[in-house]
Amino acid sequence: MDLDQLRTFDRIVRDQSFTKAAAHLNITQATASMRIRALEQLLGVQLFVRGRLVTLTDQGMTFLPYARRIIGTAQEGREALRRVERGRVSIASLRTLVSPLITESLIRFQEKYPAVDVVVREGRQAQIAAMLHEREVEMGILCWPNIDPLVVDLEPLVIMRERVPLVVSAEIAAKLPPKPSIEEVLALVPRVIALRWWQADPETAAALVRLAKTSVELPTGPARRLALKGEGLGFFVNSAVSNDVRAERLVEIAPTDFEPLHRDTAMVVRNLAALERPMLADFIREIAVECAQMGEIIDNRLDVVAPSKTQA
Template sequence: MDLRQLEYFVAVAETASFTRAAERVHITQSGVSAQIKALEHELGAQLFDRSARTARLTDAGEAALRHARATLDAAADMRDSIDDVFGLVRGRLTVGMVIGCEVAPLFDAFAAFHSEHPDIELELVEANSDQLVAGVRSGDLDLALAGLAGEPPEHLASHVIASERLVALVPADNELAGQARLSVTALLAYPIVCLPVGTGIRNVLDQARAALGVDLSVALAATSPDTVAGLARRGLGVAVLSESMAAGYPDLTAIPIDGIDIPALLALVWQNRSSPALAAFLRHCKAAF
């Protein structure tokens, strides 16, 4: 067996699909299937049950998965250790960021890193924060800039960029515009325009609602803060965003929300493992932010 076969095996196991695994590893589905069959032949056991719509691991596949992941991690650590010895930074770096947000310091870090290490292949992936954290955990992403609710995720390294409260945004002629502050229960009496499920801000709002045991009426959800503000501007609901996001819409009235003790965090998250490329990129990120 070789590392390529193990990589394809893990990809199929994690996506439960030969098609999606092929997309992840950038080869044809038939190529993935052929390599898995070769691995099964060498191991003398079927790794996947192919009778269903999804590729499900057999008992043998479940037993093999942990060792395959450990082998791939060990190979990556070995490459990183050799790079450390020779002072090399090479390969590929995949970075995730919150969808719909333009985060200039992250782009500055990209530019500085590329200038210093032009041979590193950079990839930027946009997704909701929950998906970004999952991508870092699985190893699909080397690092992500994600919105979080309250605390950085367990078992991952992190660097908090910002910790903010949520505010409500309404047009100047809205009946709430004269309020100095707004309670969560008062807010929930109105239709809300917010970011979608899986984002840090929405998670903060959902956790506050759950703690109070009340319903949340989200009239509209949008992936971009600009869209959220634009919908509120047209009277379609009360926008809920973070303080720094709200500062970008001076034509709307921002009202602090009382009763939400969980901060909305913006943080860099990554696996705490040796990687010269990641270490170099983190230096630029911390300088940029």
């Protein structure tokens, strides 16, 4: 049994496909199959039910947590050796939160730790959960609560609640009555913009899409440009449109028959022991400052961290 076999096993479980797992691991499908056959022969059991979607057998389900424990322990050892050689902090964040939360906090952190390497990765919810699961990063910023069934052992340190206003262009807003109904709003815009701010769409957001004549699902950048041109309306997290709202290029509206929305995000770690590293604890505290300025802090567990020190 070797780590390559275990990593291949874990990847196939996550992707439910030998082909996708092989592509993710940058190996051939034949190599992936060979590794699993060797692992099954060594264990004396069948781990997968092969089909259009690859699923675990009962024996595979029993073996999975042990395989992941071995992978995690090996990765933790590797990271420990790397940190001995040189100070390093690694985090991952939802794309929409990198700029508002990380930029200023990183500048302050590196003023204090100028020789420390900092790695900041961005991605979607599932990607960040995977990075934490595979110990690629030490801390993650993602939607909360996390409902990824493959990554359940996450410890939230700070939970931030951010408003998600419904916005339209200034030109459209000028045509609306002071307290418009959603029907009056939709009569003036050609489409609803659907943005996946949540792991599961709240009913208010889903209802807006159902009521629309047409809808489009877009990343933040093009979605914002579409709204600015008056070609659609949508629920945007406040940090994505706050500058446009202040400049009155976009206007927040509150239809009488629609409830306001919010999104909860959290800074999380796999284990509170990660915070025994003073430099990581300091970086998290700096990010927490930005969280408090951007939204409402509804849970703060940073008191579990020992007082900050100046050395790693």
